[in-house]
Amino acid sequence: MKTRLLAATALTVAAMMSAGAAFAQAPGYVTPKTAFGAPDLQGFWNNTSITSLQRSSDAKSLVVDEKEAERLANRNILVVLTKDDNSTNGLDPNNTKMLEDKNNDRGYNAFWIDPGSKLASVKGELRTSWIVEPASGRIPYKPGASRGGGYAITNFDGPETRPQAERCVIGFSGSYGPVMQNSMYNNTMQFVQTPSHVMIQVEMIHDVRVIPIVGSKAEAKHSNVPKWGGDSVGWYEGNTLVVQTTNVHQSQRGMITADGKLTERFTRWDDKQITYEFEVDDPALYSQVWKGEMALNASQPMYEYACHEGNHAMPGILGGARQLESEGKVPGMGPGIAAGLVLPRDETGGEGFN
Numbered sequence: 001m002k003t004r005l006l007a008a009t010a011l012t013v014a015a016m017m018s019a020g021a022a023f024a025q026a027p028g029y030v031t032p033k034t035a036f037g038a039p040d041l042q043g044f045w046n047n048t049s050i051t052s053l054q055r056s057s058d059a060k061s062l063v064v065d066e067k068e069a070e071r072l073a074n075r076n077i078l079v080v081l082t083k084d085d086n087s088t089n090g091l092d093p094n095n096t097k098m099l100e101d102k103n104n105d106r107g108y109n110a111f112w113i114d115p116g117s118k119l120a121s122v123k124g125e126l127r128t129s130w131i132v133e134p135a136s137g138r139i140p141y142k143p144g145a146s147r148g149g150g151y152a153i154t155n156f157d158g159p160e161t162r163p164q165a166e167r168c169v170i171g172f173s174g175s176y177g178p179v180m181q182n183s184m185y186n187n188t189m190q191f192v193q194t195p196s197h198v199m200i201q202v203e204m205i206h207d208v209r210v211i212p213i214v215g216s217k218a219e220a221k222h223s224n225v226p227k228w229g230g231d232s233v234g235w236y237e238g239n240t241l242v243v244q245t246t247n248v249h250q251s252q253r254g255m256i257t258a259d260g261k262l263t264e265r266f267t268r269w270d271d272k273q274i275t276y277e278f279e280v281d282d283p284a285l286y287s288q289v290w291k292g293e294m295a296l297n298a299s300q301p302m303y304e305y306a307c308h309e310g311n312h313a314m315p316g317i318l319g320g321a322r323q324l325e326s327e328g329k330v331p332g333m334g335p336g337i338a339a340g341l342v343l344p345r346d347e348t349g350g351e352g353f354n
Contacts, residue, residue, distance in 0.1 A: 029268070041241060052130070053130050053292070056129075081337065115185070131291070145284070164251065180276065219235070245263075265277040
């Protein structure tokens with residue numbers, strides 16, 4: 001009887017863990033509290049991983065086992081780039097192999113990036129996307145919905161028309177939000193809490209979210225002034241920090257329009273991980289509300305990010321555009337960091353990574 005009871009308990013715990021989405025904390029975990037009684041989220045956290053917001057067509061499910069996770073990792077474009085770079089490290093002093101595809105974006109070689117090499121473990125599960133709903137793991141855009149948010153990367157008329165990231169107004173990685181995401185580098189963030197505010201600083205360009213804290217959702221009031229990263233207000237529900245964001249500046253490449261709403265939930269899963277849950281509600285862009293979960297893992301302090309200090313690239317960018325125009329050509333962006341790479345075939349003979 002005792003043996004059957006223990007077995008049943010073990011199966012129940014396993015089922016709880018595999019259900020993932022129903023739990024924001026590891027079973028039995030006791031959340032530490034700040035001196036003023038709030039769940040303590042303070043410290044440095046990192047979401048470095050090859051798991052991305054949307055699921056690749058090469059991944060057939062949200063949760064995978066170790067073998068499938070390794071296969072997907074070996075096909076990730078940035079992992080392949082790193083291996084390609086390292087294959088000539090020390091053998092070719094001029095690294096001519098990296099120049100064969102004539103990709104002028106290869107200044108970002110493996111030395112400069114830190115994308116991670118594994119899928120993220122979220123609530124003890126290996127995840128292929130941050131999106132958990134819809135089940136496809138894809139953003140449910142409405143047909144014809146505008147996705148750019150003023151992020152004009154093909155206009156070279158002057159500095160003001162270049163992307164915000166290129167002008168160091170706001171980072172390109174999406175780490176600032178909304179929704180907070182991960183990128184090929186600079187994925188560390190810092191949480192600082194006071195009784196009246198929560199500060200989240202991201203490593204990319206050192207963008208900072210300063211979130212006022214109110215007593216409950218009923219007390220949340222938003223400004224009508226559009227802001228970079230949106231206007232965020234937070235409150236605590238038990239062991240969870242809940243943050244509601246609206247009024248995102250529409251010159252930013254965010255995930256919601258001026259009338260959209262993002263709800264975020266930050267909960268300590270255990271001493272080494274925060275579960276970051278998000279819900280995007282914007283009928284102007286999406287056919288349904290969509291949701292996601294991300295792991296923020298305990299990290300070392302972030303590096304300083306110096307953006308365009310003493311950098312003379314802007315005159316060169318615009319001057320190069322004028323030269324191309326004088327030749328009757330249309331200036332545009334380069335092919336990208338990983339252009340020209342040939343990825344390994346999978347078991348079915350398909351090529352590439354989407």
